[in-house]
Amino acid sequence: MTDPALLQVDGLSVDYLTPQGSARACSDISFTLRRGEILGVAGESGSGKSTLITALTRLQRPPAVTSAGRIVYHPADGEPVDLVAQSERALRRRRWRQLAIVMQSAMDCLNPVMRLGAQFTDVLRTHDPSLDRAAAWQRAGELVRMVGIAPDRLPAYPHELSGGMRQRSLIALALACDPDLVVMDEPTTAVDVVMQRQILAQVLRLRERFGFAVVFVTHDLSLLLELADRIAIMYAGRIVEIGSSADLYHRPKHPYTKGLRDSFPPLHAPLRELSGIPGSPPDLRDPLPGCAFGPRCPRAHAACEQAVPPLRTVEAQDVACVLYDPQNPEATAHA
Amino acid sequence: MPDTPVPAPRGTSDSVAPVLEAVGVSKHFEVRNRGGNNAVVRAVENAGIALHRGRIVALVGESGSGKTTVARILGRFYAPTEGEIRLHGRPVAAGGIARRDYFRKVQLIFQDPFGSLNSLHRVRYTLGRALKLHGHARSRREVEDGVIDLLRRVNLTPPEQYLDKFPHELSGGQRQRVVIARALAVRPEVLLGDEPISMLDVSIRLDVLNLLAKLRDEEGLALLYITHDIASARYLCDEIDVMYAGQLVEGGPKEAVIQSPKHPYTRLLLDSSPDPGRSLAAGSASEGLFTATGELGEPPDPADPPTGCRFHPRCPFAMDECRESFPERTEFPDGQWVHCWLHQKGRAHLLAPAPPAQSLKETRP
Known part of the structure; x- marks a missing residue:
């Protein structure tokens, strides 16, 4: 955990401007990502995970607007830059080489009328014009071999590949220009558990080899607990808890984190009755004055409705819950 | 959130006759492949599944393994190419049990609660129609009471609050409960759930699983639970059958299958x-x-x-x-039981x- 910071996100807020008023999909998000770290982001649909991804990669399109905050990127050499303030032209130079993304639906991300190899050489030669065609094809072969695809599949079109192969080639494509940061948005939801595990084991192996950092977004907390170094739990556009995988699993602090953890039945541990989290997420267009989780929280009390609790460091993790406010008399009641 | 009993493991009940049974069913689809030639997709080969009263059987496998085809054969959406379906031991085929009588006993719950409810109708109509069509309610009063009772059984309380809602006004979990309530309206003996929770948000999946467990324990329904998530199968079911590429390869009491x-x-x-x-x-x-x-x-x-x-x-x-x-x-x-040469x-x-x-x-x- 002593690696230098790669990305510092500070007070990031994203609004969706709609005719019915604006909805804040990400609210005051702050975290630091270290070099080579895997940060998992978990939450229900509508919690703002995907909005966070598009904001981090500066890929968002109207009606989404970054309304506040900074995303400071620390390159290996050179001065830190704030990605929010960068022009599209300057960002374009950073994409692929420093910042890459793996999307959820591999079929939609690969060009259906280009051969797989051509999609690799396209990227490679755009970012390194000195590379000739044959060398780029050679390099494309090395990249797909890295993810377990035979280089003789390079002339294939995307529809000729299986779902797992398409997803793996997207991962290889993201690594084509040796980026510092790879952002992954549910990269394995469309593939089976067996393939999922093989893909993720490969991501971990490649991370050991190349040292890139990963922001991994998924709704599947049970998967993140195995994969990520640290996990941020999002609810209604805010990070409600962030900490190491082991701490979050064994000692969750926020009632939402607890509920989410207990929403996944165990595979081997003794069975007990689990109840999930009753209720449904709030409407982001009409935010509550207090904690957004209050109406669904089993430990809600008067203090929850007063103000949105800030992230506080409690033991090894940071948590946004009034139960950990030293000023709150209810806090002492908590074990 | 009402307490539902923990699904307890129980022994096999071979002594009791199954409610619904698939015996050696196969399903082959004729398709035209890329070259324009006819090909046969062997989606399910010689599969046998037995559903008993008050028990849940999980059918686990990857996508494309034929799980959904098995559910559709059991739901009589497809006629099997080979083999037969037996309801209370009586073969179901042309000239056998009439379709409506069959659907009165066997109901399907689909994966996508957003696609399986008519978005133009209120909950009252969706549920009331099933009650009326199957003759379980006639007068307006009976229909109303029946619908309220159904909503209560799927834990949509207070029921009055949901009667006049349209599907778009409900969350995914609530919609899936309405779908389950509609299936219950015909008073079935068997429910076939095809990935009933995979489209729902993680935090509400367990609620639906607990509801299915309650229907098994309190109403003695026989359930088939189709899933790719073996951990949820262990949580809910009594027995797990594993399917690979159209063949059932292993099955048995859930803890036996999972632990060994x-x-x-x-x-x-x-x-x-x-x-x-x-x-x-x-x-x-x-x-x-x-x-x-x-x-x-x-x-x-x-x-x-x-x-x-x-x-x-x-x-x-x-x-x-x-x-x-x-x-x-x-x-x-x-x-x-297992189909594997290692044991032979x-x-x-x-x-x-x-x-x-x-x-x-x-x-x-």
């Missing part, structure tokens, strides 16, 4: 499923059974399946027999003892 899988595919599936309890407890673990092979195997093309046991191209123990013919069923005293050829020791828990993070700094 007898088929290499079941082992692969279990090793691949996320289980934070295992990996966070184990820390760094040794190489597992399947990572050593290195090759990223994929499920076969059902239009051109491998001969013999369809798992043999991915199986680390494959022998000549596996390529030639599909193995006979091997039965175990606790009710577990006395090589079962290769599977046991279970390898050390394999963590995704093999090397941690």
